[in-house]
Amino acid sequence: MNLIHSLIPSLNRNLVVNEGHHDKDLGPTVQPNYEIKETDEAFNLSVNLPGVTKQDLAITAEAESLRIVGKRSWNRPKDWTVSHRETSDAIYLLELEHDNRVKTDNINAKLSDGVLRLSLPKAEAIKPRRIEIS
Amino acid sequence: MRYIRYNTPTRRSLPAAAFGRGVCNGLESEIDRLFNAAASGSQSPHSGSRFPVDVYQDKNNLYVRAELPGFGRDDINVEVVDGNLTLEATRKSDSEKAPLAAKFNRSVTLPDDVKTDGVTAAYVDGVLPVTLPKLEEVKPRKVSVAVG
Numbered sequence: 001m002n003l004i005h006s007l008i009p010s011l012n013r014n015l016v017v018n019e020g021h022h023d024k025d026l027g028p029t030v031q032p033n034y035e036i037k038e039t040d041e042a043f044n045l046s047v048n049l050p051g052v053t054k055q056d057l058a059i060t061a062e063a064e065s066l067r068i069v070g071k072r073s074w075n076r077p078k079d080w081t082v083s084h085r086e087t088s089d090a091i092y093l094l095e096l097e098h099d100n101r102v103k104t105d106n107i108n109a110k111l112s113d114g115v116l117r118l119s120l121p122k123a124e125a126i127k128p129r130r131i132e133i134s
Numbered sequence: 135m136r137y138i139r140y141n142t143p144t145r146r147s148l149p150a151a152a153f154g155r156g157v158c159n160g161l162e163s164e165i166d167r168l169f170n171a172a173a174s175g176s177q178s179p180h181s182g183s184r185f186p187v188d189v190y191q192d193k194n195n196l197y198v199r200a201e202l203p204g205f206g207r208d209d210i211n212v213e214v215v216d217g218n219l220t221l222e223a224t225r226k227s228d229s230e231k232a233p234l235a236a237k238f239n240r241s242v243t244l245p246d247d248v249k250t251d252g253v254t255a256a257y258v259d260g261v262l263p264v265t266l267p268k269l270e271e272v273k274p275r276k277v278s279v280a281v282g
Contacts, residue, residue: 046204048204051259052259053259080190080197081190081192084187085189087188087201113206113257114204114259114261115204
């Protein structure tokens, strides 16, 4: 095992918990699973955020990036003992850069059954344009 | 037949200038990036057949919590069979060609002190909590036998 760790230094670090983000107050975070599908008009982003309610979700859209922070709202009652754990309590953090390719004032977000669906409309400049032949 | 012995150039065999530190650093960070990508969220939310499951217990109940985001309540099936709790979720896709997009299946072996009836489950915000009541503790029965 030590040999493997020396060959692949990345394994030695904690892979799941990422503390390299800008916001130090957030504590340990984990990147949620996400998928982006592109249409002519928009990028459709779906993010798996199980256990996150609307109140605990913050989506920040900036000119060049999109940031999603989701806190799990469920806390383990004190008298429950853990027999087996596979999930983590870390906060979900997803930071995506879009380089002005998205109209940030027109983003549509929907959270249902632990999946956040965001529709990010494309900026006019990158939309396919039909050129008429004169 | 010619036998050519070829040594792969290593850092030791080449002068430092030809195989500088920068190259190694770049490779290392690239490998890091690949491994991190494999370990975190680059896979699609609709792939894989496993989902994380937690098991907790207190005095009265055993609790199983599964993270199953994005399912309808009808697509989730919870069963207790032969001392195993089976959680199954299927997702239908929009296209008619492949109506079954994903099938997720996990099963948890239950301890002996769990009742198989009275199991309740809910589905809230993509999390499936299942509550399994434990058997009331059976007190050892004391039988006094009069010796005649």
